[in-house]
Amino acid sequence: xxxxxxxxxxxxxxxxxxxxxxxxxxxxxxxxxxxxxxxxxxxxxxxxxxxxxxxxxxxxxxxxxxxxxxxxxxxxxxxxxxxxxxxxxxxxxxxxxxxxxxxxxxxxxxxxxxxxxxxx
Amino acid sequence: xxxxxxxxxxxxxxxxxxxxxxxxxxxxxxxxxxxxxxxxxxxxxxxxxxxxxxxxxxxxxxxxxxxxxxxxxxxxxxxxxxxxxxxxxxxxxxxxxxxxxx
Amino acid sequence: xxxxxxxxxxxxxxxxxxxxxxxxxxxxxxxxxxxxxxxxxxxxxxxxxxxxxxxxxxxxxxxxxxxxxxxxxxxxxxxxxxxxxxxxxxxxxxxxxxxxxxxxxxxxxxxxxxxxxxxxxxxxxxxxxx
Numbered sequence: 129x130x131x132x133x134x135x136x137x138x139x140x141x142x143x144x145x146x147x148x149x150x151x152x153x154x155x156x157x158x159x160x161x162x163x164x165x166x167x168x169x170x171x172x173x174x175x176x177x178x179x180x181x182x183x184x185x186x187x188x189x190x191x192x193x194x195x196x197x198x199x200x201x202x203x204x205x206x207x208x209x210x211x212x213x214x215x216x217x218x219x220x221x222x223x224x225x226x227x228x229x230x231x232x233x234x235x236x237x238x239x240x241x242x243x244x245x246x247x248x
Numbered sequence: 249x250x251x252x253x254x255x256x257x258x259x260x261x262x263x264x265x266x267x268x269x270x271x272x273x274x275x276x277x278x279x280x281x282x283x284x285x286x287x288x289x290x291x292x293x294x295x296x297x298x299x300x301x302x303x304x305x306x307x308x309x310x311x312x313x314x315x316x317x318x319x320x321x322x323x324x325x326x327x328x329x330x331x332x333x334x335x336x337x338x339x340x341x342x343x344x345x346x347x348x349x350x
Numbered sequence: 351x352x353x354x355x356x357x358x359x360x361x362x363x364x365x366x367x368x369x370x371x372x373x374x375x376x377x378x379x380x381x382x383x384x385x386x387x388x389x390x391x392x393x394x395x396x397x398x399x400x401x402x403x404x405x406x407x408x409x410x411x412x413x414x415x416x417x418x419x420x421x422x423x424x425x426x427x428x429x430x431x432x433x434x435x436x437x438x439x440x441x442x443x444x445x446x447x448x449x450x451x452x453x454x455x456x457x458x459x460x461x462x463x464x465x466x467x468x469x470x471x472x473x474x475x476x477x478x479x480x
Contacts, residue, residue: 131470136347138267146358146479149391149431156462162470170267210270232270239251239271239347244469246356247348247477256366256480282365313372314365333376340373340474341351341382348477350366 131243132163139248140171141190142182147175150248151193157246158200166197167230167238169208172248173215176207176222191223198226206230206238249344250275256282256350259293264349269297271347274305277339279331281311288315288324295325302327311336352383354468357393358479361410362403367396370478371413378421386468387414389427389457391479397427397457398437411454418456426460427453 135154139146150166157164168176175190182189197205205227212218212229230238239245253272259265265287272278278301280287287294288310302308312330315321331339340346355374359366370387377384389396401411418425432453433442439459443451453459469475 129470133466133469134345138264138349145391152430153390153462153465157466157469160463160466160470162466170264211267236271236273239345240249240273242345244472244475245251245345245347245477246465246469246475247346247350247479254476256369281369311369333372334380336373337376337380337382340353340476346474346476348479350477350479 130161130163132165132241133157133244133246134165134167134238134242135246135248136167136169137172137175137248138170140174141180142185142187146248147172147190148188150246151190153246153248154197154202155200158202164202165204165206165238165242166202167206167208167235169211169235173207173211173217176224177217178221178223195223197224204228206235208235250277252276252339252343252346253278254346254348255280255284255287256348258283258286260286265294268349269294269301272301272306277307277309277343279309279311279336279339280328281314281336285310285314285318285320285324288328289320290325299325299327309335309339351473352385352471353377354385354472354475355387356465356475356477357387357389357396358391358477360392360395361401363392364480366478366480367393368408368410371410371417373476373478374417374423378417378423384421384423385471386424386426386464388465388468389425390431390462390465392435394427394432394435394437397425397432397454399452399454415454415456425457426464427457428465429459429461432459
């Protein structure tokens, strides 16, 4: 049975493991053929910046994982526009091409469409 | 169906409540627990916005155990509804999904 | 209703695991089914045999074990998160040539697939994090 599962990723990369572990969960859910959506919101949008270099702090770079998401059939990638605006991040700064931008109202609607929310 | 939002951080130091309120629809509910219960005080940041949501139909709850533990029983806004862990589970059954803001 | 719980925080460092435990207890008390409690990130620390809280304080590790024993609850800790943080069962301890194992009885090691399976089965999924 396919469930609609939204992963909400709110944390910046590297400072805690939360961002990385949210991505790992998304990949696991895709392997199990569920209807996955991924929402980057609050500091979670920092995961999307280009030219990350995790090796500077002995960690794997998240931008490489994120740009590979579509290859794992994770195509519903959403970004909260207000979170980008607050952090002065524009389209050119972001590593993934086919994303869906959502304002507050649209993001709230996305929540309502789900069977489950995995909160990261 | 609606969402149950849980908030466990104090809005005096953490702005997670702001995003929660931005994502909160009219028929959703909010439950403050752990350090989130400081958000139920009348002078807490975003109290006006919280009340505006209540006036539009959102139910706002606080976990009574956490309120009492922190000595806040006489210090919370009138529009906050107290629930215990049993009430928390009931809220989870009455809403389709749960989003935890932490 | 069928519930699944995702626990992301270590016991004692934050209140989240305790809240998760009380929620789990209430789920069962109200006659619902608790399909699985999945421990991820620092939540895996709930599963160590070596934690020794003061005797006059609440023993959350023991509480989880009693809950599992009494009600046959599936307590699964993420193997990748556990190995990284130093909670190993006997098999992993031998595999990685460590001096001992410390996975508490009643808990098992599993992959993220167990979290997803729980989501597929459950009517309600809730996260406790910090």
